[in-house]
Amino acid sequence: MPEVLNYFLDSNVIIGYVFYQADHWGVPAKNIIENEHKKHYGIFVHEECFGVQWGLCDTIEKRINSEFGRAIKNLKQNQSVDFLLYDSETWKIFGIIKQLVGNSKGDLNSLESEIRNVQRVFETECDDRREIIRKTVMRHTRRLPYKDIYQILQKIIPDPDDIEVVLDAHDLGHHFPEIFLISGDGRHIYRNKTSILPHIKIKDIKLLSDYR
């Protein structure tokens, strides 16, 4: 039987999975989340991704869904593709709207219907993957501040949020000494791994792209 490993995931792995796209980021994120190994994340990553007020996944998804809804309202109100293109110019989904308008060839009903289709599929797929994360990735709550290690890491890792993630993984490392920290960000944590690893209880720090 293959050995079951423990992975501690950084938020960019979670983001890459929730908003899955079959590319250099999405494929490894999917490979990790949907494999047979044990996955964990810390409360810090959870808050960063799904926190009620500022969670990145939630706020961005809400914004995109809102823009789709406003696009439909705009069509209902003005009955005009030109108005829609004009009003949506500053929206995040402007490129998507342009693509949909092009596909609809001026048929407002089919444009509305396709905007709804795209929004519904987007929402459903994000929700489903979020559900998979909820079921398969264990949330770990660290209770200790590890002040001494924090001070050491401060000199190595410039972003304090990254330090919190590393400390969450370190805390879990006491239960699973063979744990791997996986991050999509090669610049802060991964680049300094040789300096970081001697101070924490993590077997290794891996890049998301290693799981392609």
Place this chain on the structure above:
Amino acid sequence: MVRNPLLKYTVMDIVKHANVYGSKYYKQYHFYKLLFLVYFELKKVDIDIKLPYSWYFYGDLPDAQTFEYMTGGSLGYYTPGQGMLPRIDQLPDLGIEEQIRKKIDDVVKNEYSKITLNGIFRKNYGDILLKSTYDEAPFEFQRVFNRGLLQYVQKFKTEEGQSTLTVLSFDFTELSKIGRFLDELMVVYPEEEMPEIYDLFLRWEDTVRLTILVDHSKMIEVIENFWEIFCGLLRIKKNENVLPHIVEQWEKEYFSTTLPEYEIKLKRVRKHLLHRHLESNPVGKNTRDTVDNVMKLVRDLALEKQEAKGA
């Protein structure tokens, strides 16, 4: 203690006339609507009785607590439906000038003249009152929703509730009519005055469209639940003369409990409907390509934001 004699006098005047025309046919909502209409008409002749009310599920709703504070008496005492109407033969002057009392009497009589004929209430006087009240509603959205969509779909509800409806209860004509109400609601939603639940409204609208596509049995409940959530915010925004601490209490309850609970409820039913819809409607190639582009866009936005936070 009577802090607001004008309000007390007007209420007693309305009840006195109700007895004349037949109190047995006089229901609570008739009283509330009439009181509001009299208040509204009196304002036109520069008499402000400071009726404490808010816009709510069925139009205006007097606030009982503020009423009691203002008049020293319970609104329930004058309200039919909670016992017999009190018999009022003689109105006290309550220290109000005769000229003002006469103006109030005239307005009350005039309002009754619109709903009575030959000394008795007209057959459809409840509808007349409701329509007249809704004519004064602050938002067109209320008229289209309450007097249009809600009234229309509730006709399909039996005494057992909507549980008797099946997955395909409505026919094409009925669904088209519901669709037109939704179109209209999209256009008239008061986005500037009620921005707090605008996105929720847009999600709700699409959810009703999903019930049309996959499960009619869920439709009425989805519609009724949104009306409640809309009215919960409406009464916070559109009220007059209600004691401030009462409005604060509504606000607190709405944003801490009512709204979050509703969001969970809507999410649950929407998820169920979306899955059913997508099960029977596989995603086509064009849609797939566009969704992939949306995913990439959103993922990159999230990563950018994350990077900016750490920079």
